Amino acid sequence: MRLLIVEDDTRLLRTLNRALKEEGYAVDCAEDGEEGLRKATELDYDLILLDIMLPKRDGLSLLAELRKTKKTPVIFLTARDTADDRVKGLDQGGDDYIVKPFDLAELFARVRALIRRSRNEPSPNIVLGDVTIDTLSKTVIVGGQPVILTAREYSILEYLAIHHKRIVTRSELYEHLFDDYEDTLSNLLDVHVYNIRKKLKTPLITTRRGYGYTIDR
Amino acid sequence: MPRTISLQLRLQLWLGVFLTVLIGAFGYATYRLEAASFYHQTDHLLDSRVALVASDFRDSEHSLLAVRDADGGGTAPADGHPGPSPAPSFLPPLPGTVPGAVAAPPPDRPPVLLSPETLKLFSDDTRDRFAVWDAVWDANGTLLAASPGELPPGGVPDPVFPFPATARDTEFRHLTRGDWRIAFRFTETGDCVLVAHNIRSDLSRLAREALCIGAAAIAAVLLGLGGIAMIVRPALRPLHAISATARRIAAGDLSARIPETRTPRELAVLSADLNRTFASLDAAFARQRQFTSDAAHELRTPIAVILSETQLALRREHTPEEYRETLRTCEETAQDMRNLTESLLQLARVDVRAGGQAGHAPLDLLDLARKAAETLRPLAEAKGTELELPDTPCPFRGDRSQLLRLLLNLAGNAIEYAPPGSRVRILLLRTPSAITLAVADNGPGIAPADLPHIFDRFYRASRSRTRDSGHSGIGLALCKAIAEAHGGTLSASPTPGGGATFTAAFPLS
Structure with missing residues (x-):
């Protein structure tokens, strides 16, 4: 999952x-409205955390502009707490509204919920045969036995599981799971996928040469 | 409000009392005039009758003398009239004892001869018709003649008393005894001619009239009271509107205003004054609300930082370096919050004092400029900025710490925003009409888009750049508040040749 935070x-x-990196998300940052709009337009983020009072371009106008081309889920993260502000933010195309100061746990929960909703996945658990992925606790259970994955391995598995029954390209995986600052070595993905296969002990992930990966179940 | 009477009741009471007194006086005067007119008419009638009897009597005395000279004896009244008789028994003792009066009546006083016309006056029918009673006494108090029949009940008092029997002034005199109005007169010879008129029916007529007048007066007073109530109540309606509005304001509805239409001029002025007061109160509250909400808003972000940092640190084990990072961030954020609350407190103090000149003392702005420069010197040196000071003393009257804060904020901002190696000048200018304090820099200046907002509370030009340098976005707002608390203004303008100049102008009144 790759997120964008726009906050001045x-x-x-x-x-x-x-905080979000520790939760296993790939995170990009923008400090003003223009930069935020540029980044949000360039990439298909899984979610954007958007402040309203921003230099150069405020969050509402950023979203109005973004909504012309993209449906990226957006959570407003702002100190404005009146009902008017909330209504305006949601009407403008925001999907959720969090008032500062917030609790980190709640922020995480809302991020998870919104990503789930945007994928039409009502349950936090993804069940693929004998493999169960709990997106809440970020754990994987195979045949009743928990499997320990690294954060990166987990997020690759989760992304593939969410988009199962279709081919996920390598560049898509890079786009959604690695942020701007990470060194994207070409064989890094292969190493991660190899490790996942080894740990799960089931051939869940299939490689499609020249395309990417897929989960067929 | 203990023991106070409503204005309406008070007005009604006083107007009622005034009206009652006025109508009472009017009724009484009317009654008195009526009575006076009645007595005047009656007295006039009685007087003419007295005059008639008196002249007749005098004539008769003359003729009597003549008769006595001729007959040597008295004669009976010509037409069988009873003639003079001894004083009726009901009369009080005749004033034979009045000092100076002739002691005894002449024993041989002959009977008086009255002319038929006079005798007719003494006859029953005329007496009944006019309800009069006539009598004549001689100077010694001897009743010479009197009307027949029933005498005035309660008695006709001795007419001579309290007048000396020696009175011979022929003046008409009047008095009232019981139901009788009496007119009498002393002739030149000392005889007393008296005519009494029974005024019982007239008195009861007068009493009836008095009753009528009284009833009319009471009706007028009641009507007047009703009228007063009808006038006073609507006249006081604007006052009710004012108090109703004041109550709504007190209950927290600061938008309430007194309706100013259809209000009498005096109250319209009062209403306008009160409405202005309410409006400024409303504005002050709105400012306060805005300020509080702004302040809360400004505190939300640093609190979010501290909460997130600590919650993140507590979620799971971290490396010591990560904990240090968390603590550093929290410390920096808390420092920012301290600065913010300090600024807020200062601003609140200036706002509170803005009303009065309390705490203002004579001071020299040059001193303050030097002090500010001393404080800012390390910062200026660190940035390689040159700080220029004026050299002429500039006496002024104001709050020392506030004005120092003004100088520190303006010069500090200038040093901070100007690129290294710039020049910041503090200027003091004294003219007969004003004292001007200016801080000019040759830095990047202020963006035209920011210019209208730089004095707004919590406004930051290019926010992301300034937030980390500990600026609360309140410094310039504080400067403006300080300038205004000293009766001055604060404005910003471009420095000729580049940069920004902040000018505080204090008019000398």
């Missing part, structure tokens, strides 16, 4: 960046 308070930006 560098300290909060830094903190959220760290």
